[in-house]
Amino acid sequence: MFSVSCPKCGSKDVMLLPTNEYVCKKCGHRWPMPQADYTWIEVEIKKAKLFEKYIDAPVDSCEELVSQLLKELDEKNARLLAAKILLQRAERRRTTPAELKKLYDDAERCFQ
Ligand SMILES: [Zn+2]
Known part of the structure:
Protein backbone atom coordinates (compact mmCIF):
# COMPACT_ATOMS: atom_id res chain seq x y z
CA MET A 1 0.00 0.00 0.00
CA ALA A 36 -4.23 17.08 3.25
CA ASP A 37 -4.81 20.61 2.02
CA TYR A 38 -8.48 21.47 2.03
CA THR A 39 -8.18 25.23 1.63
CA TRP A 40 -9.01 25.09 -2.09
CA ILE A 41 -12.31 23.36 -1.28
CA GLU A 42 -13.19 26.13 1.17
CA VAL A 43 -12.37 28.70 -1.51
CA GLU A 44 -14.58 26.89 -4.04
CA ILE A 45 -17.51 26.81 -1.61
CA LYS A 46 -17.02 30.49 -0.83
CA LYS A 47 -16.90 31.31 -4.54
CA ALA A 48 -20.12 29.38 -5.20
CA LYS A 49 -21.88 31.31 -2.41
CA LEU A 50 -20.56 34.65 -3.64
CA PHE A 51 -21.62 33.79 -7.17
CA GLU A 52 -25.21 33.22 -6.00
CA LYS A 53 -25.09 36.39 -3.93
CA TYR A 54 -23.86 38.69 -6.68
CA ILE A 55 -25.36 37.19 -9.83
CA ASP A 56 -28.51 39.27 -9.37
CA ALA A 57 -27.02 42.07 -7.31
CA PRO A 58 -27.31 45.63 -8.63
CA VAL A 59 -23.56 45.89 -9.07
CA ASP A 60 -22.82 46.45 -12.74
CA SER A 61 -19.22 47.46 -13.11
CA CYS A 62 -16.35 45.09 -12.87
CA GLU A 63 -14.43 47.40 -10.51
CA GLU A 64 -17.32 47.55 -8.05
CA LEU A 65 -17.85 43.82 -8.21
CA VAL A 66 -14.15 43.11 -7.70
CA SER A 67 -13.97 45.48 -4.73
CA GLN A 68 -16.90 43.65 -3.11
CA LEU A 69 -15.38 40.24 -3.80
CA LEU A 70 -11.97 41.31 -2.51
CA LYS A 71 -13.46 41.45 0.98
CA GLU A 72 -13.68 37.66 0.90
CA LEU A 73 -11.26 36.43 -1.77
CA ASP A 74 -7.73 37.10 -2.92
CA GLU A 75 -7.27 39.27 -5.98
CA LYS A 76 -6.87 36.50 -8.55
CA ASN A 77 -10.00 34.67 -7.40
CA ALA A 78 -11.97 37.91 -7.06
CA ARG A 79 -11.21 38.93 -10.64
CA LEU A 80 -11.96 35.51 -12.07
CA LEU A 81 -15.24 35.31 -10.21
CA ALA A 82 -16.24 38.85 -11.19
CA ALA A 83 -15.66 38.00 -14.86
CA LYS A 84 -17.62 34.76 -14.48
CA ILE A 85 -20.55 36.63 -12.91
CA LEU A 86 -20.58 39.27 -15.64
CA LEU A 87 -20.49 36.67 -18.41
CA GLN A 88 -23.17 34.57 -16.78
CA ARG A 89 -25.40 37.63 -16.49
CA ALA A 90 -24.91 38.37 -20.16
CA GLU A 91 -26.23 34.92 -20.97
CA ARG A 92 -29.11 35.06 -18.52
CA ARG A 93 -30.38 38.42 -19.65
CA ARG A 94 -30.66 37.66 -23.36
CA THR A 95 -29.27 41.07 -24.06
CA THR A 96 -28.95 42.87 -27.38
CA PRO A 97 -25.63 42.49 -29.20
CA ALA A 98 -24.56 45.98 -28.08
CA GLU A 99 -25.32 45.25 -24.42
CA LEU A 100 -23.69 41.88 -24.74
CA LYS A 101 -20.53 43.45 -26.10
CA LYS A 102 -20.46 45.92 -23.21
CA LEU A 103 -20.82 43.08 -20.71
CA TYR A 104 -18.06 41.09 -22.39
CA ASP A 105 -15.81 44.15 -22.44
CA ASP A 106 -16.47 44.66 -18.74
CA ALA A 107 -15.67 41.05 -18.03
CA GLU A 108 -12.44 41.33 -19.96
CA ARG A 109 -11.39 44.42 -18.03
CA CYS A 110 -11.69 42.38 -14.87
CA PHE A 111 -8.45 40.66 -15.82
CA GLN A 112 -6.48 43.85 -16.27
ZN1 LIG B 1 16.21 6.58 3.66
Missing part, protein backbone atom coordinates in the same frame (compact mmCIF):
# COMPACT_ATOMS: atom_id res chain seq x y z
CA PHE A 2 2.93 2.36 0.47
CA SER A 3 4.00 4.30 -2.56
CA VAL A 4 6.04 6.51 -0.28
CA SER A 5 9.76 6.59 -0.69
CA CYS A 6 12.44 8.15 1.48
CA PRO A 7 13.30 11.69 0.33
CA LYS A 8 16.87 11.13 1.44
CA CYS A 9 17.90 7.74 0.06
CA GLY A 10 14.92 6.79 -2.13
CA SER A 11 14.28 3.50 -0.33
CA LYS A 12 10.70 2.29 -0.33
CA ASP A 13 11.22 0.45 2.93
CA VAL A 14 9.30 3.06 4.88
CA MET A 15 7.26 2.79 8.05
CA LEU A 16 4.52 5.04 9.37
CA LEU A 17 4.89 5.96 13.04
CA PRO A 18 1.90 6.61 15.37
CA THR A 19 3.10 10.22 15.51
CA ASN A 20 2.15 10.66 11.83
CA GLU A 21 5.78 10.62 10.81
CA TYR A 22 7.42 8.39 8.28
CA VAL A 23 10.69 6.72 9.10
CA CYS A 24 13.02 5.11 6.60
CA LYS A 25 14.12 1.66 7.72
CA LYS A 26 17.21 1.88 5.56
CA CYS A 27 18.78 5.18 6.56
CA GLY A 28 16.68 6.18 9.56
CA HIS A 29 15.52 9.46 8.04
CA ARG A 30 12.25 10.80 9.50
CA TRP A 31 9.81 13.24 7.91
CA PRO A 32 6.26 14.33 8.66
CA MET A 33 3.30 12.91 6.79
CA PRO A 34 1.95 15.61 4.51
CA GLN A 35 -1.37 17.01 5.72
Whole structure:
Protein backbone atom coordinates (compact mmCIF):
# COMPACT_ATOMS: atom_id res chain seq x y z
CA MET A 1 0.00 0.00 0.00
CA PHE A 2 2.93 2.36 0.47
CA SER A 3 4.00 4.30 -2.56
CA VAL A 4 6.04 6.51 -0.28
CA SER A 5 9.76 6.59 -0.69
CA CYS A 6 12.44 8.15 1.48
CA PRO A 7 13.30 11.69 0.33
CA LYS A 8 16.87 11.13 1.44
CA CYS A 9 17.90 7.74 0.06
CA GLY A 10 14.92 6.79 -2.13
CA SER A 11 14.28 3.50 -0.33
CA LYS A 12 10.70 2.29 -0.33
CA ASP A 13 11.22 0.45 2.93
CA VAL A 14 9.30 3.06 4.88
CA MET A 15 7.26 2.79 8.05
CA LEU A 16 4.52 5.04 9.37
CA LEU A 17 4.89 5.96 13.04
CA PRO A 18 1.90 6.61 15.37
CA THR A 19 3.10 10.22 15.51
CA ASN A 20 2.15 10.66 11.83
CA GLU A 21 5.78 10.62 10.81
CA TYR A 22 7.42 8.39 8.28
CA VAL A 23 10.69 6.72 9.10
CA CYS A 24 13.02 5.11 6.60
CA LYS A 25 14.12 1.66 7.72
CA LYS A 26 17.21 1.88 5.56
CA CYS A 27 18.78 5.18 6.56
CA GLY A 28 16.68 6.18 9.56
CA HIS A 29 15.52 9.46 8.04
CA ARG A 30 12.25 10.80 9.50
CA TRP A 31 9.81 13.24 7.91
CA PRO A 32 6.26 14.33 8.66
CA MET A 33 3.30 12.91 6.79
CA PRO A 34 1.95 15.61 4.51
CA GLN A 35 -1.37 17.01 5.72
CA ALA A 36 -4.23 17.08 3.25
CA ASP A 37 -4.81 20.61 2.02
CA TYR A 38 -8.48 21.47 2.03
CA THR A 39 -8.18 25.23 1.63
CA TRP A 40 -9.01 25.09 -2.09
CA ILE A 41 -12.31 23.36 -1.28
CA GLU A 42 -13.19 26.13 1.17
CA VAL A 43 -12.37 28.70 -1.51
CA GLU A 44 -14.58 26.89 -4.04
CA ILE A 45 -17.51 26.81 -1.61
CA LYS A 46 -17.02 30.49 -0.83
CA LYS A 47 -16.90 31.31 -4.54
CA ALA A 48 -20.12 29.38 -5.20
CA LYS A 49 -21.88 31.31 -2.41
CA LEU A 50 -20.56 34.65 -3.64
CA PHE A 51 -21.62 33.79 -7.17
CA GLU A 52 -25.21 33.22 -6.00
CA LYS A 53 -25.09 36.39 -3.93
CA TYR A 54 -23.86 38.69 -6.68
CA ILE A 55 -25.36 37.19 -9.83
CA ASP A 56 -28.51 39.27 -9.37
CA ALA A 57 -27.02 42.07 -7.31
CA PRO A 58 -27.31 45.63 -8.63
CA VAL A 59 -23.56 45.89 -9.07
CA ASP A 60 -22.82 46.45 -12.74
CA SER A 61 -19.22 47.46 -13.11
CA CYS A 62 -16.35 45.09 -12.87
CA GLU A 63 -14.43 47.40 -10.51
CA GLU A 64 -17.32 47.55 -8.05
CA LEU A 65 -17.85 43.82 -8.21
CA VAL A 66 -14.15 43.11 -7.70
CA SER A 67 -13.97 45.48 -4.73
CA GLN A 68 -16.90 43.65 -3.11
CA LEU A 69 -15.38 40.24 -3.80
CA LEU A 70 -11.97 41.31 -2.51
CA LYS A 71 -13.46 41.45 0.98
CA GLU A 72 -13.68 37.66 0.90
CA LEU A 73 -11.26 36.43 -1.77
CA ASP A 74 -7.73 37.10 -2.92
CA GLU A 75 -7.27 39.27 -5.98
CA LYS A 76 -6.87 36.50 -8.55
CA ASN A 77 -10.00 34.67 -7.40
CA ALA A 78 -11.97 37.91 -7.06
CA ARG A 79 -11.21 38.93 -10.64
CA LEU A 80 -11.96 35.51 -12.07
CA LEU A 81 -15.24 35.31 -10.21
CA ALA A 82 -16.24 38.85 -11.19
CA ALA A 83 -15.66 38.00 -14.86
CA LYS A 84 -17.62 34.76 -14.48
CA ILE A 85 -20.55 36.63 -12.91
CA LEU A 86 -20.58 39.27 -15.64
CA LEU A 87 -20.49 36.67 -18.41
CA GLN A 88 -23.17 34.57 -16.78
CA ARG A 89 -25.40 37.63 -16.49
CA ALA A 90 -24.91 38.37 -20.16
CA GLU A 91 -26.23 34.92 -20.97
CA ARG A 92 -29.11 35.06 -18.52
CA ARG A 93 -30.38 38.42 -19.65
CA ARG A 94 -30.66 37.66 -23.36
CA THR A 95 -29.27 41.07 -24.06
CA THR A 96 -28.95 42.87 -27.38
CA PRO A 97 -25.63 42.49 -29.20
CA ALA A 98 -24.56 45.98 -28.08
CA GLU A 99 -25.32 45.25 -24.42
CA LEU A 100 -23.69 41.88 -24.74
CA LYS A 101 -20.53 43.45 -26.10
CA LYS A 102 -20.46 45.92 -23.21
CA LEU A 103 -20.82 43.08 -20.71
CA TYR A 104 -18.06 41.09 -22.39
CA ASP A 105 -15.81 44.15 -22.44
CA ASP A 106 -16.47 44.66 -18.74
CA ALA A 107 -15.67 41.05 -18.03
CA GLU A 108 -12.44 41.33 -19.96
CA ARG A 109 -11.39 44.42 -18.03
CA CYS A 110 -11.69 42.38 -14.87
CA PHE A 111 -8.45 40.66 -15.82
CA GLN A 112 -6.48 43.85 -16.27
ZN1 LIG B 1 16.21 6.58 3.66
